Structures are given as C-alpha cells and as structure tokens.
Amino acid sequence: MKTQVFTQNQSLKTFGFIAAMLALFAFHPIYGQTKSPSTEVSAKERSVSGIVYDANGPLANVNVIQKGTRHGTVTNDKGEFKFPVKLKSGDVLVFSYLGYEKQDVYITDDTSFIEITLKDVNVEMIGALDSNTPYKSKRKKN
C-alpha cells in the first residue's frame, strides 16, 4: 500500500500534515462524499420547498440553486418554490436575484420548508463616465 511506502521514507508527522491538507481539499463538504457515521444518519434525501419574500411581500423569479450543481428552480408569482431534486443534510441552497443580496441556506436534518427574506442591495447608486474629451482649463480674464 502507498501508505506503507510513505511511512518508510517520511516522518509520520509530515505525512499526517500532507494527508490532512489533502483531506481538506478532496472532501470538501459541497460534494458530500465523506461517509462518516454522522452523515450516514442524516443522508436521507427529502423534498424541500419554501417561500421567498422581500420587504414588500412574496418575491417572484428568485433563482434557487443547489450550490456546486446546476440543479435549480425559480420562485412563482407567490414567491413559492419546490426544489426539483431531493436534498440531504449538508447541501446548500443559494437564493439570488438581481438587486438583492445573495443568501445561502444550509440544509439540516429537519429542513423541509424554507422561509426566507432577501435584503435588497444597500448601495448608493452612482456613476461617473470615462471621457476622452481633452480637458480645458479655466482661463483668467485679462
């Protein structure tokens, strides 16, 4: 096994560090590939639906996608959505709409219905234009 070859040549400490770093990248939670006992319990897939609001009420046409995938849907006129694929704990739904702050919602063991209010982007709208018109200075009148 590779591990044995490694431990013969390298100190256990160095290997441990490299392995930990590899694990960090290889088993990123988005992909949900770790098979620890805790995820096995919560890996039951279930349907998720919900409703999205803004400060004025239900918000239509909000994009709802599963992070790291192309699975997604949009909210209807009542702000409602039913996610098209089943989700499990650890999955993340991303809610986005032009002019609003994006929000991530983590699916937990008891998530089946999500109610969420999107905040509109709070920036001052400003806009100077670039110009290639040569500058003309003001001249003193003699």
Add this chain to the structure above:
Amino acid sequence: MKLLPFIVLLLFSGQLIAQISDFEDISFKKADSIAHSHKGEDLANLPELSYKLTSNLDTDVERFRSIYRWVCANIKNDYSSYLKNNHRRQRFKNDSLKFNAWNTKFRQQLFTKLLKKKRTICTGYAYLVKALSDLANIECDIVQGYGRVSTTNVERLTIPNHSWNVVKLNNKWYLCDPTWASGIPNPETNRFTFQYNDGFFLTNPKLFAVNHFPIESKWWLLKGDLPTFDDFLNAPVLYGKAYSNLETHDAPKQMHHTLKINENIVFLYKLKTHIKKEDVELLIDNGSTRRKIKPKSVLVNNNQLTLEHQFDSSGHYDVHLYLKDDLICTYVIQVNN
C-alpha cells in the same frame, strides 16, 4: 513551528502590490472566447449565466476574467440615468432624508432597467461583476468613491460619483473598473459605444490611484503613504488610454504648474509596452491655437519614459501628452516672464 514562515508569508502576501503582471503565464484567450460566445444572454438567471461563463475554466483569474469581459461587452452605459441621478444627488446633498429616499427609488428603477434592458451606471456594473463572481465562489466587492475624468468638475468633486471592483485572487486583492473598461458614451449624442479597454483589468494600484479615490482607505491597495483628497483633486487628468499605455504615472504629481520661461519640467512614466521616441508628442493649447510639438527631450530606457520640456514664451497652456496618437494625460502650465 516549521510552518511559521509559511503562515507569515501567507498573511503578508495580501500586502504586496497586486496587478495583472502576476498572471503573465496565463492566457485569457479561452476566458475571453467563452465570454464572447455568451454574448446577448439575459440576466434573468444569474446562477446559470455565472455557470456558463466559468465552469470550463481552470483558474479563478480566468473565471473572473470571463465574467468581467462578459459584463463589459454586454451592459450599456446609461447616460440619461447618470445625468438624472447626478442632478438629484446634488439637489438633495444637504437633506439626508430626501437623499436616501431618492437613492432607494432610483436603485429600484436602476435594477429593473438593468434586468430588462441591460443598461446601467457604474454601481450596476460593479454590482453585476460582484453578483456573478459570488455565484462562482470568487470573493469580489464593490468599491464606492470618486472618479476623476476630464468632464467631471475636476477641482470640486463634492460627493462620491463612481463605483468599481476589487477581487481576491490567490489571496491577494486586485482592482478593476468595468464601467470605464466597457466603452465611452458620446456626451453630445448620449449614445454609448462599446470600446473595451483592457487597461482597467487588474490595474497597477499606483496608476489607478491617480483618478480613483476610494471612500474606504483599505481599497487603495497601496503601500506607504496614501494620497490625501487634495492630492487627488490636484493630480493630472488621466484618460482611458493612459491605462492601455502606462504601468504608472510617476511625475509630476500635480496638474497645475507655474514655470519661468525656459525653466525645465520633467515628466516620468513607466510604460506597458515599448514605444518609439517619435511616438511621443505634446499638444499645446494656449486658448486660441493648438499645436502638436515634440518635447525638447525624450528618453526611453527599457520601460521608463522620461520627457523634459521648456517653454520659450509666456502664456497659459493646457499640455496634453499623446503616445502613438492616444491621449494620455493633461497638465496646465502657466509660464511667466
């Protein structure tokens, strides 16, 4: 403990000057062609758009490049909204209630217009670059501040008038200005013309600082002393082509100068690409006549350009520097007896 130097390096790497030359080994051909192939897509499904622009690229800088190029090539500048907004902001600047109410109303109108017509002003560009980057897990922010160009009231900027972006790539922050990169509107006809300027992508912060003043000082991305607002208001006027030709504008730092006849003035620049001595010209405007002349001395040493000039008659001169027919910057020089 062996890790300590590595961690220290990681912590301080964000402090180094961040610019496009950090990515010399990366070709943006593929990113640019992906952006081009999605020309005309709408903004109804931002996650899908972000996915299309980024999923076939290997590095964050290429992914960001594709988003940035798409925004620059597909979003038009909305000159009438700009004028309307400018007018109201000036009118309400001493009445915070009216100012905020106007901003909220205008913001809603602006996002509707962006969604339906793909037209906007600076903050709309910066917001869209950020929103698409967020969806691609690239850390990006909007910077609010002052932009200074020949047609803004260059000596009396009183309220913030411009937005641009910072993006974090390989743990370093970089600057870019998608609005100014996208093109130039004709102030007479109000018609916007797409004319991509690559100089505003991951620009050297020293050059950027000549005509961008961020409200939050962390977004200068400069080492050492930061420019004051007066330094900014007194700087030479830079044009878009400065960003395509110059790496930095080093001297003089001010726009206005008073010289005596035959007194020497020195101009220093770092160039992006090699230019020939013959390509350097000064357009001198004395208020009644304009003539193009060669500076008295031109020195090109590697990428360093040094010019020297003296005026042999008194007068008030607008001095415009041209490189290969590109208008770079303007100085105002008063020459006395």
